[in-house]
Amino acid sequence: MSEEKREEKRSGRTGGDRVAAICIALRRAIIERALLPGDRLPEDSLGERFGVSRTIARSALGQLAAEGLVDLRRNRIAVVAVPSFEDARDIFDIRVDLERQVVRHLAGKLTEAQVKQLKSMVEAEHQARHGAEGISIRLATEFHVRLAEMTGKPVLIRYVTEICYRAGLSLAVFSRPHSSDCAVSEHLELIEALRTGPVEKACTLMEEHLEAVASRALLQSSGARSRSLMDILAPYAE
Amino acid sequence: MSEEKREEKRSGRTGGDRVAAICIALRRAIIERALLPGDRLPEDSLGERFGVSRTIARSALGQLAAEGLVDLRRNRIAVVAVPSFEDARDIFDIRVDLERQVVRHLAGKLTEAQVKQLKSMVEAEHQARHGAEGISIRLATEFHVRLAEMTGKPVLIRYVTEICYRAGLSLAVFSRPHSSDCAVSEHLELIEALRTGPVEKACTLMEEHLEAVASRALLQSSGARSRSLMDILAPYAE
DNA sequence: GCATTGCAAAATGCATACAGTTTTAGCATG
DNA sequence: CATGCTAAAACTGTATGCATTTTGCAATGC
Incomplete structure (x- = not known):
């Protein structure tokens, strides 16, 4: 019996979905730009890092594919x-389109608790804005995902989440470094519009926000790097 | 371009032509309602039927999950x-939303060859309208997928295809049997609007068409069946 | 009659072995 | 120094085996 198996038994974990755990770790590494587009992901190293076959x-x-x-x-x-530029x-x-649907479902219907949670997320973004760029991007993405989750609609949540991560990945290719991809103030305005209600106002705000994010992505960043997959993933292996 | 190759492009997975082959077969069986929601798919039987492990x-x-x-x-x-009703x-x-984007990209820009191909697909739908219900549904779905493919936009194609299949599956749950889910005449009008051009007209037509399809799905069909997976899949295993 | 228990059959979760392909590295050659 | 060749190393594709879990069903008790 391997070391991992023993550990599993001892901790009482029934081997809860390890595939999902790796997906979550990799998604996070990708959105934080610890893993960059084109980086290699050999099955061996991945398995070794996460202690699975x-x-x-x-x-x-x-x-993830x-x-x-x-x-x-x-x-x-x-x-x-x-992702290509066209992608x-x-x-x-x-x-x-997807986030417009989210806004339509939420505008004027947020509870106080939800507003509070969203504001605290924006606060976290504010705190992180001078730290590692990757963290800011992740927090901004999580803000949008959280909005989708508040609709309680599984299908919409799934697609919004996926498209947000893909958008984040696209920005890693096309946005210049250190451009703040998701302005904190825009998120605050969005919350306010969602709280006070008028659907059209909130929709417009969301559209403008996303269009702004997309527009900020203009220059192409290159940057050849020589980094070790094992090192990169160290903080992500549970 | 072969069906498999298109599939490869769509899903981004080349990993195993055989995996893709099974996916295609199962998608088709599902959209044709040879496999119904809730039907069991044991790995063993599936592998045996398709001659793989x-x-x-x-x-x-x-x-497929x-x-x-x-x-x-x-x-x-x-x-x-x-799928639940909410789903x-x-x-x-x-x-x-997605198909509106397709229409916006295509309106007034279809080549003669494309129009011809679309019309021939509708003709096939017309031919099939008194045959097996499953075939009609598949052909109608393929019409929408083909429209998406004509945009040449891989991301859009991927999402439209997926959502069309999911919509077809939803109809299997909620639409009454023998309700023609996708009227042939509506597809013809759509082609005409796309050919002659005005974007807004074509968009409206697509919206109305899809809303009509959704509206026709009202009653719930039940139908306990005792069928063998091996038999059902016989025509789908290449 | 109906719920419950126990057990064998069936099915999944996962690791591993092996075959086949791609990549890499080293070396010889021009 | 660049180029091409070759063999080893690295990596993927797939089948299979074993452990674990679920499921079907008959026996049991109320």
């Missing part, structure tokens, strides 16, 4: 997806 | 997804 790592890669975050080519090492444009177009 | 069957099920066509629960047999409503809401 290739089977599990492979399954996680398949899942279905979400558009990973590129799989036959007999080739998986890589973090590299990025299409992703944002779809994102606008 | 459980590994491959399992991977295909994972892919990511697309919302299959329900996976830990340690349980996979089943064809059973169905949300799926159609998203579908309207």
Whole structure:
């Protein structure tokens, strides 16, 4: 019996979905730009890092590929997806439609508790704005995902989440470094519009916000790096 | 371009032509209502039917689960997804947005060859309208998917395809049997509007068409059946 | 009659082995 | 120094085996 198995038994964990755990870790690494588009993701190293076999790592890669975050080519090492400029444009177009639906469902219907939670998330964004760029981007993304979650509509949540992560990945390709991709003030205005109600006002605000985010992504960043996958993922392996 | 190749592009997965082949077969069986919501899909039987190991069957099920066509629960047999009424409503809401984008991209820009191809597809629908109900539904779905493909936008194609299949699955749950879910004449009008051009007219037509499809789905069909998975899939295993 | 228990069969979760392909590294050659 | 060749290393594709969990069903008790 392997070390991991013993650990599992001792901690009482029934082997709760390890594929999902890896997906979550990788999504986070990608959205925080710890993993950049094109970075390689060999099944072996992944499995080793997370203490599972290739089977599990492979399954996680398949899942992420279905979400558009990973590129799989036959007999080739998986890589973090590299969205084309056209892809990025299409992703944002779809994102606008989806998030408009979120706004329509939420405008004027947020509870006090929800408003409070959203504000605290924006506060966290504010705190992080001079720290690591990756954290800011993740927090901004999580704000949008949280909004979707507040609709309570599983299908909408799923698509908004996916498209937000893909948008974040696209920005990693096309936005210049250190451009604040999601202005904190815009999120605050959005909350206010959602709280006070008029649907059209809130929709417009969301559209303008997303269009602004997309517009800020203009220059292409390159940056050859030589980093170790094992090191990058260290903080993400549970 | 072959069906499989298109599939590869759409899902971004080349990993295993065999996985893709099973996905295609199952999608088709589901959209044709040969497989109904709730039907069980054991890895063993699937693998046996398609001549592959459980590994491959399992991977295909994972892919379809990511697309919302299959329900996976830990340690349980996979089943064809059973969308709730709310899911169905949300799926159609998203579908309207996505297909509106398709229309906006295509209106007034279709080539003669494309118009011809679309018309021939509608003709096929017309031919099939008194045959097996499943075939009609599949052809109608393929019409919408083909429209999306004509935009040449991979991201849009992927989401429209997925949402169309999910919509078809939803109709299997909620539409009464023998209600023609996608009127042939509406598809013809749509082609005409796309050909002659005015974007707004075409958009409105698409919205009305999809709203009509959704509206026709009112009663719930039940139907306990005792059928063999092996038999059902016989015509779908290449 | 109906709920409950127990057990064998069935099915999944996961690791691993092996075959086949791609990538890499080293080395010889021009 | 660049280029091409070759063999080893690295990596993926797939099947299979074992452990664990669920399921079907008959026996049991109320």
